[in-house]
Amino acid sequence: MIEAPAPLPAQDAVVPRGEALRSGLRANPLMALGAVMCALIVVVALFAPLLAPYPADAGSATHPFAVLKPPSAVHWFGTDNVGRDILSRVIFGTRVSPVVAVLVLLIACIIGIPLGVAAGYFGGWLDEVIMRVTDIFLAFPPLLLALALAAVLPPSLTSLVIAIAVTWWPWYTRLIRGQAASVAGRPYVESCRALGIPSHRIVLRHILPNSVTPLIVQVSLDFGGVILTASALSFLGLGAQDPIPDWGLMVAEGQNYFTTAWWVVTFPGLAILFTAFAFTLLGDGLRDLLDPKRTFLP
Amino acid sequence: MTPAASGRRAATAAAGQGAAPLLDISELTVRFGPVRAVDGVSLRLPPGPCGLGLVGESGSGKTTIGRAALRLVRTSAGTVRFAGKDIAGLRGKALQDYRRAAQIVFQDPDGVLDPRMRIGATIAEALVAHRMAGRRAAAEQARALLSEVGLDPAFAARYPHQLSGGQRQRVSIARALSVRPRLLVLDEPTSALDVRAQAAILALVGRLRAQRDLAYLLITHNLAIVSELCEQTAVLYLGRVAESGPTGALLGNPAHPYTRALRSAVPELGSSPAARVVLPGDPPDAANPPPGCVFHPRCPLAVDRCRTEVPALRAVGPGRLAACHRAEEVLATSSASPGRAPASTAEGSPPGSTAAAPPA
Amino acid sequence: MRLAITGLQVSFGARRVVDVDELRVGAAEIVGLAGESGSGKSMTTLAVLGLAHTVGATVRGSITLDGAELTTLSQRELRDVRGRRIAAIFQSPATAFSPVFRVGTVVQRALRLHGMSKSEATEAASRAMRQVLLSPGLLDRYPSQLSGGQLQRVAIAIALALRAEVLLADEPTSALDVTVQAEVLEVLRELRDRDGMSVLFISHDLAVVAELCDRVAIMREGRIVEQGPAATVLSAPADSYTADLLAAVPVIRAEAGP
Numbered sequence: 001m002i003e004a005p006a007p008l009p010a011q012d013a014v015v016p017r018g019e020a021l022r023s024g025l026r027a028n029p030l031m032a033l034g035a036v037m038c039a040l041i042v043v044v045a046l047f048a049p050l051l052a053p054y055p056a057d058a059g060s061a062t063h064p065f066a067v068l069k070p071p072s073a074v075h076w077f078g079t080d081n082v083g084r085d086i087l088s089r090v091i092f093g094t095r096v097s098p099v100v101a102v103l104v105l106l107i108a109c110i111i112g113i114p115l116g117v118a119a120g121y122f123g124g125w126l127d128e129v130i131m132r133v134t135d136i137f138l139a140f141p142p143l144l145l146a147l148a149l150a151a152v153l154p155p156s157l158t159s160l161v162i163a164i165a166v167t168w169w170p171w172y173t174r175l176i177r178g179q180a181a182s183v184a185g186r187p188y189v190e191s192c193r194a195l196g197i198p199s200h201r202i203v204l205r206h207i208l209p210n211s212v213t214p215l216i217v218q219v220s221l222d223f224g225g226v227i228l229t230a231s232a233l234s235f236l237g238l239g240a241q242d243p244i245p246d247w248g249l250m251v252a253e254g255q256n257y258f259t260t261a262w263w264v265v266t267f268p269g270l271a272i273l274f275t276a277f278a279f280t281l282l283g284d285g286l287r288d289l290l291d292p293k294r295t296f297l298p
Numbered sequence: 299m300t301p302a303a304s305g306r307r308a309a310t311a312a313a314g315q316g317a318a319p320l321l322d323i324s325e326l327t328v329r330f331g332p333v334r335a336v337d338g339v340s341l342r343l344p345p346g347p348c349g350l351g352l353v354g355e356s357g358s359g360k361t362t363i364g365r366a367a368l369r370l371v372r373t374s375a376g377t378v379r380f381a382g383k384d385i386a387g388l389r390g391k392a393l394q395d396y397r398r399a400a401q402i403v404f405q406d407p408d409g410v411l412d413p414r415m416r417i418g419a420t421i422a423e424a425l426v427a428h429r430m431a432g433r434r435a436a437a438e439q440a441r442a443l444l445s446e447v448g449l450d451p452a453f454a455a456r457y458p459h460q461l462s463g464g465q466r467q468r469v470s471i472a473r474a475l476s477v478r479p480r481l482l483v484l485d486e487p488t489s490a491l492d493v494r495a496q497a498a499i500l501a502l503v504g505r506l507r508a509q510r511d512l513a514y515l516l517i518t519h520n521l522a523i524v525s526e527l528c529e530q531t532a533v534l535y536l537g538r539v540a541e542s543g544p545t546g547a548l549l550g551n552p553a554h555p556y557t558r559a560l561r562s563a564v565p566e567l568g569s570s571p572a573a574r575v576v577l578p579g580d581p582p583d584a585a586n587p588p589p590g591c592v593f594h595p596r597c598p599l600a601v602d603r604c605r606t607e608v609p610a611l612r613a614v615g616p617g618r619l620a621a622c623h624r625a626e627e628v629l630a631t632s633s634a635s636p637g638r639a640p641a642s643t644a645e646g647s648p649p650g651s652t653a654a655a656p657p658a
Numbered sequence: 659m660r661l662a663i664t665g666l667q668v669s670f671g672a673r674r675v676v677d678v679d680e681l682r683v684g685a686a687e688i689v690g691l692a693g694e695s696g697s698g699k700s701m702t703t704l705a706v707l708g709l710a711h712t713v714g715a716t717v718r719g720s721i722t723l724d725g726a727e728l729t730t731l732s733q734r735e736l737r738d739v740r741g742r743r744i745a746a747i748f749q750s751p752a753t754a755f756s757p758v759f760r761v762g763t764v765v766q767r768a769l770r771l772h773g774m775s776k777s778e779a780t781e782a783a784s785r786a787m788r789q790v791l792l793s794p795g796l797l798d799r800y801p802s803q804l805s806g807g808q809l810q811r812v813a814i815a816i817a818l819a820l821r822a823e824v825l826l827a828d829e830p831t832s833a834l835d836v837t838v839q840a841e842v843l844e845v846l847r848e849l850r851d852r853d854g855m856s857v858l859f860i861s862h863d864l865a866v867v868a869e870l871c872d873r874v875a876i877m878r879e880g881r882i883v884e885q886g887p888a889a890t891v892l893s894a895p896a897d898s899y900t901a902d903l904l905a906a907v908p909v910i911r912a913e914a915g916p
Binding site for chain 3: 521563
């Protein structure tokens with residue numbers, strides 16, 4: 001009379017969480033690569049003073065006699081227009097640009113997710129109010145808005161973070177709101193309401209986990225975008241100020257020398273590419289990992 | 299007659315004796331914009347063990363009634379009373395108590411379980427949320443509930459996508475049972491299932507009814523399952539009750555032309571499609587209901603009166619109500635020639651028996 | 659035999675989902691293919707239409723239409739057969755009708771695709787609509803303005819207008835109300851009696867199969883476990899699986915008398 005569960009196909013076997021994670025990493029080599037790349041960035045950021053051959057160059061040191069030297073055994077990445085070692089600046093840049101991007105995206109999520117979930121799940125007037133405010137922010141071209149804010153605030157990395165975060169959160173609110181509204185309409189949510197499960201529990205345990213997946217992918221893709229936005233603002237003098245080794249700033253400053261001294265732009269540019277790529281791979285893999293329906297091939 | 303059937307008969311008799319109803323729906327009206335999904339419906343469900351069938355096709359309002367009974371849709375008029383109390387006025391703890399006492403099992407076994415939660419957690423969720431049990435105790439109870447619905451407790455560790463439709467439906471029932479309800483609304487519990495899974499669910503509901511003294515509202519378009527599980531049945535058409543009464547009498551001897559057409563349209567094993575009542579025309583548009591009796595455009599017995607006067611739901615026999623101006627005639631003709639050639643009239647005999655089907 | 663399926667094997671890699679030794683549908687005959695979900699009924703339909711490869715399945719065996727082998731035809735030749743000689747209707751009529759086009763447009767397109775001129779198509783469409791008991795005026799409506807049953811009947815009308823010889827009906831009434839289902843079943847009977855069409859009716863509902871079909875094949879896990887005249891198989895099954903299925907079908911227990 002009691003029905004026994006049919007044996008699951010091998011790839012569907014129920015595994016404890018930790019093992020599932022490990023086998024998932026094994027199964028998804030690209031994500032593993034992304035994870036390794038991100039780990040590398042973190043390690044470099046942590047040990048920057050030990051890794052950089054000329055740590056002082058990351059600060060305000062200048063070397064008038066070593067200006068614009070091409071890559072060589074002494075300076076692996078060459079030197080910039082005031083003679084600073086680009087390798088050292090790129091290494092110390094791991095403490096600047098990625099951190100700015102992480103902070104911006106973190107703030108955007110902290111503001112955007114709760115607002116989006118509230119608007120999507122509760123609907124009604126709350127939804128209207130939140131979305132109209134969001135619409136106001138979205139009406140401005142993002143760069144222009146960030147510019148305006150950055151111009152008002154004293155130029156610094158903090159102002160940079162605030163200015164970009166303010167233009168970024170509305171997109172996440174809108175994204176989450178759509179997802180949350182869709183999840184809120186699903187039968188299992190209605191079933192929770194019928195069981196008398198309180199709203200806060202429904203939101204935390206059902207709406208949130210089922211809504212954030214597209215956001216995870218979006219965040220990872222936005223990484224590069226934030227760095228580029230930060231570089232534009234820094235270029236205009238409204239964010240990181242020289243001599244801070246912000247990659248975007250380095251690219252912006254070096255573009256004048258691109259034809260004669262390609263290395264000034266290229267290496268910081270590659271660093272941005274590397275970082276953005278790492279987070280994109282990680283984000284894609286994370287989304288797959290979080291979906292219980294995906295089978296892990298042995 | 300089988301003991302189950304005689305038990306049902308006794309319950310039917312008792313039901314008619316005015317035992318205080320568990321669920322009392324009175325003149326319920328639910329509007330969605332211009333559409334009157336439910337229009338002045340009154341129903342009564344005595345305390346368990348007892349089953350009331352709500353039969354109808356799409357647009358009949360049966361699903362909306364089930365949801366209204368659980369306060370999942372806003373009613374426009376009328377009252378729903380549970381154990382004597384108007385559910386619209388419930389707040390706070392009283393509302394929580396109601397949410398535990400009345401439960402619903404939805405039609406679609408696919409969307410009804412959170413794909414990211416394991417089965418055990420899903421079943422135990424309500425217990426934990428209502429603080430009826432701690433985490434570990436709730437997990438224990440979840441496993442017990444799995445056994446009760448006929449699934450091995452090992453299912454607790456699985457995810458919904460690893461279960462079949464029939465198994466998911468049973469998990470859904472286990473989840474509803476976790477809070478020990480007195481009333482269960484079953485919304486098309488078998489529509490999406492294979493025939494053997496259907497039979498298993500029906501057997502399960504019968505078992506639960508006996509073990510838990512459950513009262514249930516069975517919403518379906520399938521006449522066979524109400525005849526198996528419900529003492530009383532109400533037939534709905536376009537948001538109104540066409541007729542209601544004891545299931546056996548209602549199906550065997552309809553008092554409303556719609557019921558007769560419905561009955562004759564149901565394909566059955568071992569009977570021929572002779573004497574089918576064909577309903578001409580299209581299913582009605584709920585936003586623009588026809589004047590007078592809403593069924594008159596398709597009714598083979600429609601007369602002038604039906605076009606102008608809305609028939610009241612009135613008594614046409616012991617425990618039987620019908621909303622038809624010509625109900626008595628329908629009753630008379632039904633008893634003379636039942637709409638279908640029966641396979642067997644003895645209760646409890648299984649279909650597909652070795653005896654060949656007798657012709658009409 | 660109009661449609662003859664012999665030794666049909668449909669597989670996804672190593673996993674075989676259909677393994678049918680023999681299944682035939684004659685002219686003016688309705689054959690039921692009954693079974694539970696996952697038994698391979700729908701894959702059989704896809705195989706007959708030559709569409710199994712679109713879901714990644716491989717097909718072996720023989721499917722003949724009036725003696726001509728279908729499995730060896732090229733996609734171009736199959737497109738000629740599909741719709742015109744073998745038509746198909748599915749559970750959700752929405753699969754046939756795009757919501758942005760009027761129903762008549764879709765019908766016209768189907769008919770003209772198979773070589774009719776515009777005036778021929780209009781004439782054939784009107785005639786076919788009347789044959790399925792629908793007013794030709796309904797062709798001017800959008801799919802959302804028609805009920806499920808009406809849409810199914812329009813889909814059948816297309817098959818009629820094209821003078822298809824075989825109609826594959828994959829759970830065509832499962833999503834319909836019971837009174838509407840009765841009308842569609844009536845139309846299918848007319849197809850058989852008046853137009854001599856061969857119908858392969860796939861369903862999990864044994865009661866419908868019992869009522870509609872002349873012969874029935876019971877399918878389980880890709881194999882046909884029992885085949886024969888519907889009246890015999892469904893009242894005195896030889897196979898225990900068939901008996902199990904029949905025993906599970908709920909029956910209306912009605913009392914006569916007031």
